[in-house]
Amino acid sequence: MFATDHPAPVVPASLCANGLPLDLSPEKFGFLRETKPDEPVATLHQRMDDDGYLYLREFWSRDRVQAVRDSVTTQLARLGFLKPGTPPDEACFDGREVGRAMGNPLDQHNPLLRDLVFGAKITDFFQAFLGGNVRHFDFIWFRTKGHGVGSAIHCDLVYMGRGTHNLYTTWVPLGDVTLELGGLLVLEGSHKKGEQLKPYLSRDVDDYCTNREDAADYASGKKWWDGTLSKNATSLQESLGGRWLTSPQFRMGDAMIFNMTLVHGSLDNQTDRFRISTDTRYQLAAEPADERWIGEKPPGHITAQRRGRVC
Ligand SMILES: O=C(O)CCC(=O)C(=O)O
Ligand SMILES: [Fe+2]
Secondary structure (H helix, E strand, C coil), rough: CHHHHHCCCCCCCCEEEEEHHHHHHHHEECCCEEEEEEEHHHHHHHHHHHHHHEEECCCCHHHHHHHHHHHHHHHHCCCCEEECCHHHHCCECCCCCCCCCCHHCEEEEEHHHHHHHCCCCHHHHHHHHHHCCCCEECCCEEEECCCEEECCEEEHHHCCCCCCCCCCEEEEEECCCCCCCCCEEEEECHHCCCCCCCHHCCCCCCEEECCCCCCCHHHHHCCCCCCCCEEEEEHHHHHCCEEEEEECCCCCCCCCECCCCCCCCEEEEECECCCEEEEEEEEECCCCCCCEEEEECCCCCHHCCCEEEEC
């Protein structure tokens, strides 16, 4: 029974983003709307328009995701990131971060993981949702977050907007993620703040302004803008409106799909265990793809990808 399996969430006294406490009053904080994956496509489109995301509970079987988790925690243990003498499945943090996105050493070619995040189930879903043949970016973003601050607040567009913007992220928890462990955090309605966010959304982390004094530093890779929209979730919320939303508990098997302009980050991790998830990207195959994320070894944010423009 649902109530026994998943008791009503207890919100901890404090939840933080980037080290700062969120306002947890009902006008400022809440939970994501859930969607059933088998809803008609028109309903899914409507939801994506309304919310900027689709939170699909139990999209994959739990066992399948557990097998992927096992393959990842085994790697983490082998690489020496887990507290010695603890079961790998508990993913106990030993004080050393694993590394962000491109600096993360986990195996990009893990067949179990690729089968999950690029396999028939998700491909069929996007095929129906986008109405044509789909492709995915080849790069997999791993998030292995130990105790401490979560991901900075951003929109994905500034990292991957050189191809089509009709592009979707799928965030996949590889383990149950409690509020204390710190999962994805999205700002309600922020995908509709295009006017206000225009200066931010028109940028790309690998672009720089040729007419500025420090252009040479950006061109050579000495300087890089990391794409953060705000370091302060509460002041951003004051200017954009909306509640900060998360799940009372993301569970293995859930998928959280969202568009390129939804403002998001993650809750800080208050525990002594790693929060493990991946995020991957999907688009129509016929539309242009951002070449930074394509290929056997996607180049990513390398200096050769810097582009100057007058701004
Ligand atoms: O998992 C996180 O901490 C951030 C995820 C994210 O930014 C994304 O899925 O685009
Ligand atoms: Fe993101």
